[in-house]
Amino acid sequence: KNQVEQSPQSLIILEGKNCTLQCNYTVSPFSNLRWYKQDTGRGPVSLTIMTFSENTKSNGRYTATLDADTKQSSLHITASQLSDSASYICVVSAAAAGNKLTFGGGTRVLVKP
Amino acid sequence: DGGITQSPKYLFRKEGQNVTLSCEQNLNHDAMYWYRQDPGQGLRLIYYSQIVNDFQKGDIAEGYSVSREKKESFPLTVTSAQKNPTAFYLCASSIWGRGTRNEQFFGPGTRLTVL
Numbered sequence: 001k002n003q004v005e006q007s008p009q010s011l012i013i014l015e016g017k018n019c020t021l022q023c024n025y026t027v028s029p030f031s032n033l034r035w036y037k038q039d040t041g042r043g044p045v046s047l048t049i050m051t052f053s054e055n056t057k058s059n060g061r062y063t064a065t066l067d068a069d070t071k072q073s074s075l076h077i078t079a080s081q082l083s084d085s086a087s088y089i090c091v092v093s094a095a096a097a098g099n100k101l102t103f104g105g106g107t108r109v110l111v112k113p
Numbered sequence: 114d115g116g117i118t119q120s121p122k123y124l125f126r127k128e129g130q131n132v133t134l135s136c137e138q139n140l141n142h143d144a145m146y147w148y149r150q151d152p153g154q155g156l157r158l159i160y161y162s163q164i165v166n167d168f169q170k171g172d173i174a175e176g177y178s179v180s181r182e183k184k185e186s187f188p189l190t191v192t193s194a195q196k197n198p199t200a201f202y203l204c205a206s207s208i209w210g211r212g213t214r215n216e217q218f219f220g221p222g223t224r225l226t227v228l
Contacts, residue, residue: 004155034216043117043203043219044156089155101217103148103155 002027004092004104012110013080021107023073023090031095035064035075038087038106047075047088080111116140117220119204124225126191126198134189134223136204144209145187146217149173150201159202162187163209191225199227 004025013019025033032051036044048057048064050073057064061078077084090104117138126132138145144163148156158171162181176195181187187206191198201224205217 043221046216105155
């Protein structure tokens with residue numbers, strides 16, 4: 001069964017600090033992995049996408065890594081800002097049936113001043 | 114929110130009533146999707162449509178129905194048969210195909226509460 005597990009479920013960090021979110025998956029055959037940011041009460045917005053051959057991708061202060069051998073990904077937030085407070089969702093696409101998506105449960109990040 | 118609109122933003126329903134959630138996109142995408150989001154859980158696929166007048170059940174289709182009469186529109190009806198309909202509903206659209214970068218763009222969501 002395809003699964004995506006994220007950790008931690010939630011975390012609190014002080015403004016200006018860095019943090020790293022983890023994502024482990026068992027989706028097969030693998031097509032791509034995305035990280036989405038979801039503000040409370042809003043729809044998710046894509047931050048990064050990585051395919052099998054890509055092991056790092058940056059989008060401003062967000063840097064995602066992918067280890068396709070161990071089926072792990074991480075999202076690193078640098079110099080956090082209050083606007084980074086949101087849920088971060090790891091989504092893995094299977095290379096079949098129109099790229100069906102498997103969603104992780106998300107990590108809720110709260111940045112405090 | 115990427116050219117996808119959902120309405121209403123908040124919806125209250127009495128038990129036993131059917132309600133319809135609206136989803137419209139102007140991205141010229143062939144594929145559209147409906148997801149349900151519950152606290153602490155990953156999004157779960159309800160229905161999806163690859164093309165007009167065609168749609169497929171997702172993982173949790175029971176108690177829901179959809180139609181796809183126009184490319185731009187994919188309304189979702191939550192019927193009285195849905196046992197626990199209180200949730201946040203998200204609509205998405207994408208290019209359909211086997212491309213590895215077919216991103217799904219999400220609408221702002223509708224929060225449904227059953228009273």
